Amino acid sequence: MKSYSVRLIPVCLKKIMKMNASVIAEKKSIIEGQAEIRVSSQKVFYNPVQEFNRDLSIAVLSVFLDDFKKSFIEKAQKKAKRLTAEGIEPEKTIEVPITILEALSATGLRSIRYAKEVPNVTKIIANDLSEQAVETIKENIVYNGVENFIDTNHDDACMLMYKHKFHSKRFTAIDLDPYGCPSIFLDSAVQSVQDGGLLLVTATDMAVLAGNSPETCYCKYGAVSLKTRSCHEMALRILLQCIEHHANRYSRFIEPILSISADFYIRVFVKIHSGAFHCKKTTSKLSMVYQCVGCDNLTLQPLGAFKANPTEKNPGQIKSCLPLVPPVGEFCVHCNHRHHLGGPIWSAPIHNIEFVNRLLNHVEENSHKFGTAKRIIGVLSMVQEELQDVPLYYIVDKLFGRVHLETMPMLQLRSAILNAGYQVSFSHASKLSIKTNAPAQLIWDIIRTWEKTHPIKQNKLETDEAAKYILSQEIKNNIDLTERADANPNSRRNGALRFQFNPTPYWGPGSRASINVSEGKMHKAAKNQNKKRKKQEKREHSPQSDNVERKKQHVSDKITVE
Numbered sequence: 001m002k003s004y005s006v007r008l009i010p011v012c013l014k015k016i017m018k019m020n021a022s023v024i025a026e027k028k029s030i031i032e033g034q035a036e037i038r039v040s041s042q043k044v045f046y047n048p049v050q051e052f053n054r055d056l057s058i059a060v061l062s063v064f065l066d067d068f069k070k071s072f073i074e075k076a077q078k079k080a081k082r083l084t085a086e087g088i089e090p091e092k093t094i095e096v097p098i099t100i101l102e103a104l105s106a107t108g109l110r111s112i113r114y115a116k117e118v119p120n121v122t123k124i125i126a127n128d129l130s131e132q133a134v135e136t137i138k139e140n141i142v143y144n145g146v147e148n149f150i151d152t153n154h155d156d157a158c159m160l161m162y163k164h165k166f167h168s169k170r171f172t173a174i175d176l177d178p179y180g181c182p183s184i185f186l187d188s189a190v191q192s193v194q195d196g197g198l199l200l201v202t203a204t205d206m207a208v209l210a211g212n213s214p215e216t217c218y219c220k221y222g223a224v225s226l227k228t229r230s231c232h233e234m235a236l237r238i239l240l241q242c243i244e245h246h247a248n249r250y251s252r253f254i255e256p257i258l259s260i261s262a263d264f265y266i267r268v269f270v271k272i273h274s275g276a277f278h279c280k281k282t283t284s285k286l287s288m289v290y291q292c293v294g295c296d297n298l299t300l301q302p303l304g305a306f307k308a309n310p311t312e313k314n315p316g317q318i319k320s321c322l323p324l325v326p327p328v329g330e331f332c333v334h335c336n337h338r339h340h341l342g343g344p345i346w347s348a349p350i351h352n353i354e355f356v357n358r359l360l361n362h363v364e365e366n367s368h369k370f371g372t373a374k375r376i377i378g379v380l381s382m383v384q385e386e387l388q389d390v391p392l393y394y395i396v397d398k399l400f401g402r403v404h405l406e407t408m409p410m411l412q413l414r415s416a417i418l419n420a421g422y423q424v425s426f427s428h429a430s431k432l433s434i435k436t437n438a439p440a441q442l443i444w445d446i447i448r449t450w451e452k453t454h455p456i457k458q459n460k461l462e463t464d465e466a467a468k469y470i471l472s473q474e475i476k477n478n479i480d481l482t483e484r485a486d487a488n489p490n491s492r493r494n495g496a497l498r499f500q501f502n503p504t505p506y507w508g509p510g511s512r513a514s515i516n517v518s519e520g521k522m523h524k525a526a527k528n529q530n531k532k533r534k535k536q537e538k539r540e541h542s543p544q545s546d547n548v549e550r551k552k553q554h555v556s557d558k559i560t561v562e
């Protein structure tokens, strides 16, 4: 035994020394925004593709904190007036403490950028569970000269947040940017944000949220996800209901100001307020979703509603009630098939458009400050145009594909909806989306009208009962397919960068830092990177390939599985 250890120790030591030397040698510099950080590759998590996420968060925080500061000062001035009236001398200067917690900080890049680029911030805490990450954060803070702004903390994010749940210790904003699912951090996060403060949450487990594993989605988010055409927006709405559910336990509730689906992840920005009375409105902001298994038609069933309850004193009074169910029959009226049930999802608006307008102005005026400004402007322009009161959407080629028809041009379909007197918009979450308040009957009538001039090959119908049923139904609406100028929204007409192709050859949520990842998993991740692009390239080079351009458009709609 002794001889082994004598022989082995120096070998191990040599190995460790070699590893350390290579780690030091591998340390590289990354410049993003006003920050320059140094990371030893693979030991601490850094994902360059998330620059858009960080840029957008800086813009949102800048506008939000400006509002927050103004309202804080207003309240303080009112209080000062009241005190003066009571003969008490108020404080001479008003200090606005603005604190941000980056609960899962990795390299510290985000915190450093917040410190350097977001005005009005007084203190940031950059926390991480990994000791190595905290060491890196400390080095980067010194390297960037922001020691006065950022404190580091080495703890489990939940433990740290629970220590800050008391009023005086709460943060103005908390940023949660985990690997995969953020739900384990929500209970502590919703308690540790100030009233009117901001919670910023990323989720990258899109496969779970988008219906690949509804059971797992229920375990993690308390909602059943559905594999549906509007899965990206449904993912946002599942996350929002999950945050609301956590907040309601503490008589708190959310106000979403911006909810974005981008690349392989979703990111929501929600204000947190307190008020047990307002929490009673939650059920009317949530819905179950019936999905027809034949035609994919989606029907929402709200969990709560309001009805008139006039009194002499208050004729406009309303009261909450339970809505009548179900909203669909046993069989779908469009295709005669049955339904799946998903949800609950957040069915109230997912953005605050007044905030989005100001945010867009801010980014346009400061575009030189953001590496991804063009894309932010493109995405926000679409968000601005989205129909706010219409949850979820159709995907145009899936609609026509369902009945084996050639796809109608987007502008013609949008025109037909407008001609019938309804509203239509895109969703920022999908290039081929159709968001509309028109009933599904109208959409199928448009498709049936299109079929008259673009007839289906009869052999396609023989084995497809749903398609046969849909196309055999009588057209009940007057359909006018004449194209109109207002069917083309400004964001599309102005050529805004609304969707982008993979920004780098190896992109995605990124792997956990190597200290947490087994070699097998890393190997699999590397093998799977850009799997879809590789497949697509193979297809494009094969003689069977057709309609390549249209397939390319789907890149933006893809779900990248972690």
Ligand SMILES: C[S@@+](CC[C@H](N)C(=O)[O-])C[C@H]1O[C@@H](n2cnc3c(N)ncnc32)[C@H](O)[C@@H]1O
Pocket: 045, 046, 047, 050, 054, 103, 104, 105, 106, 107, 108, 109, 110, 127, 128, 129, 130, 133, 155, 156, 157, 158, 177, 178, 179, 513
């Ligand atoms: C996706 S990275 C964060 C990226 C970072 N926000 C950025 O913008 O570059 C997730 C980080 O969370 C840390 N982490 C994982 N579980 C944690 C926990 N329970 N508490 C605190 N940090 C945790 C990991 O060590 C990792 O550094």
Ligand SMILES: [Zn+2]
Pocket: 292, 293, 294, 295, 296, 297, 332, 333, 334, 335, 336, 337
């Ligand atoms: Zn159906």
